[in-house]
Amino acid sequence: MTKSFEILKRDVAGRIGKLSTPHGTVETPTVMPVINPNIQLVDPFKMKEMGAEILITNSYIIYRKEKLATKALNDGLHSLIGFDGPIMTDSGSFQLSVYGEVEVDNREIIEFQERIGSDIIVPLDIPTPPDVLKEQAEKELGITVDRLEEARKVLSKTNRLVAGPIQGSTYTDLRSEAATQATKIGFDVYPIGAVVPLMESYRYADLVDVIVSSKMGMNPNYPVHLFGAGHPMMFSLAVALGCDLFDSAAYALYAKDGRYITINGTYHLTNLKYLPCSCPICQNHTVEELKNDNDSTKLLAEHNLYVTFEEIRTIKQAIHEGNLLELVEMRCRSHPRLLDGLKRLYSYSSWLEQYDPVSKSTFFYCGPDSATRPEVLRYSTRLNRFNIVGKTLIRNPGLNLKTSGYDNIFDFKPPFGPYPTELSEVYPFNTELSENYDYEALTSALKNTLKIIENNPESEFTFVKTEDMSHPILEQIEDLACIIDYTDKRK
Ligand code: GUN
Numbered sequence: 001m002t003k004s005f006e007i008l009k010r011d012v013a014g015r016i017g018k019l020s021t022p023h024g025t026v027e028t029p030t031v032m033p034v035i036n037p038n039i040q041l042v043d044p045f046k047m048k049e050m051g052a053e054i055l056i057t058n059s060y061i062i063y064r065k066e067k068l069a070t071k072a073l074n075d076g077l078h079s080l081i082g083f084d085g086p087i088m089t090d091s092g093s094f095q096l097s098v099y100g101e102v103e104v105d106n107r108e109i110i111e112f113q114e115r116i117g118s119d120i121i122v123p124l125d126i127p128t129p130p131d132v133l134k135e136q137a138e139k140e141l142g143i144t145v146d147r148l149e150e151a152r153k154v155l156s157k158t159n160r161l162v163a164g165p166i167q168g169s170t171y172t173d174l175r176s177e178a179a180t181q182a183t184k185i186g187f188d189v190y191p192i193g194a195v196v197p198l199m200e201s202y203r204y205a206d207l208v209d210v211i212v213s214s215k216m217g218m219n220p221n222y223p224v225h226l227f228g229a230g231h232p233m234m235f236s237l238a239v240a241l242g243c244d245l246f247d248s249a250a251y252a253l254y255a256k257d258g259r260y261i262t263i264n265g266t267y268h269l270t271n272l273k274y275l276p277c278s279c280p281i282c283q284n285h286t287v288e289e290l291k292n293d294n295d296s297t298k299l300l301a302e303h304n305l306y307v308t309f310e311e312i313r314t315i316k317q318a319i320h321e322g323n324l325l326e327l328v329e330m331r332c333r334s335h336p337r338l339l340d341g342l343k344r345l346y347s348y349s350s351w352l353e354q355y356d357p358v359s360k361s362t363f364f365y366c367g368p369d370s371a372t373r374p375e376v377l378r379y380s381t382r383l384n385r386f387n388i389v390g391k392t393l394i395r396n397p398g399l400n401l402k403t404s405g406y407d408n409i410f411d412f413k414p415p416f417g418p419y420p421t422e423l424s425e426v427y428p429f430n431t432e433l434s435e436n437y438d439y440e441a442l443t444s445a446l447k448n449t450l451k452i453i454e455n456n457p458e459s460e461f462t463f464v465k466t467e468d469m470s471h472p473i474l475e476q477i478e479d480l481a482c483i484i485d486y487t488d489k490r491k
């Protein structure tokens with residue numbers, strides 16, 4: 001069913017992929033600018049120049065307006081929008097979530113999307129908001145699943161892609177169940193729905209729970225769309241968890257409100273004295289011009305899109321190099337609630353570890369959260385693979401210590417702790433970290449040291465203690481190993 005998606009490169013649970021549609025192939029992760037069929041703020045061809053490979057529009061808005069519907073039915077959706085690349089259509093579920101009801105049923109809007117030539121068709125799912133009673137979430141999920149089944153039947157012969165939205169409110173068990181049911185029916189893309197309220201209120205930790213529980217219910221290689229996610233500051237976090245598609249109405253909604261997107265958050269134009277961006281709009285205008293130009297909204301929308309696509313390229317390059325987590329750690333420092341999202345992501349390190357490549361570029365220790373990265377967890381669970389006999393020295397590789405008389409030399413580097421010196425150039429032991437490493441890194445390193453010593457009673461361990469090691473675990477190590485106290489030698 002997901003024959004249309006091919007994964008080219010991985011990092012964490014993120015990936016660079018290829019999604020094939022009737023109007024061409026799209027490289028993911030990517031963001032689909034939302035097009036309002038009534039008013040086009042930015043020309044779709046201009047969007048293509050900026051980096052847009054696929055657009056999304058709302059089939060319900062077209063369906064409802066006779067003039068638009070007639071043109072779409074006669075000339076096709078691509079002619080109506082003025083874009084020859086892939087176009088995804090939403091179903092009216094968004095209107096359902098805002099107004100409570102829509103004047104169309106599931107079958108009708110699905111058939112309409114197919115007739116106008118949509119590349120990715122979305123059934124009329126029910127976007128259940130966060131925090132509702134579980135009975136409501138279950139009941140609405142039941143209706144959504146029935147509609148997904150109907151969609152699959154109605155579209156049994158289509159050559160279009162069909163999306164199977166995942167609902168379940170903030171209940172992680174329902175999200176997993178929804179994902180399992182949707183993948184059983186079989187779709188080409190799996191959008192995670194009703195997360196806009198979480199993002200609007202900066203509930204990034206809850207958003208991480210929703211994404212991970214949805215992914216856990218499905219084959220993680222299937223393509224996932226995070227519905228309504230348009231602010232580039234959270235893209236890398238979502239990509240690291242395995243989201244491939246985003247859609248942005250934010251670029252236009254923010255522009256209408258005079259808001260200027262940056263990767264670290266949004267400014268109102270009235271608060272901007274300088275333009276920090278180098279896109280063509282910002283190069284060719286002053287703040288005053290942006291504020292007062294007749295086309296101010298359009299210019300701002302274009303800037304917002306430039307920044308959005310710049311971040312997509314930054315993320316793809318990070319996946320290519322294998323340093324996506326370093327990027328996520330930087331991005332999540334732009335808002336305390338995003339930092340909560342990062343911490344929640346690392347609470348799933350044992351899940352992420354299964355998908356994270358075993359070898360990539362240098363591991364940069366970016367602060368205490370890095371001590372809980374999947375690579376660190378992986379090492380601590382693999383320590384029991386060592387079978388050490390004879391005399392073993394665990395030393396700081398930066399010190400010029402005599403190594404004769406030892407059968408095994410282990411280098412000690414936080415957050416990993418001891419590893420065989422032969423592996424010092426090998427990922428992840430080639431870690432770069434500040435000389436003034438933090439308590440969390442030391443804790444993880446000393447825990448691993450203790451584990452290695454306890455696991456190998458046949459070996460006689462000598463541990464080199466340096467002055468930067470003040471930690472309760474050290475006392476336990478001192479009970480089991482000979483200690484070379486390097487703190488005295490420096491005096
Ligand atoms: N747009 C934003 N959220 C949703 C959702 O949950 N479902 C659909 N169909 N569209 C959306």
Ligand code: ZN
Binds near residue numbers: 278279282283303304
């Ligand atoms: Zn700009």
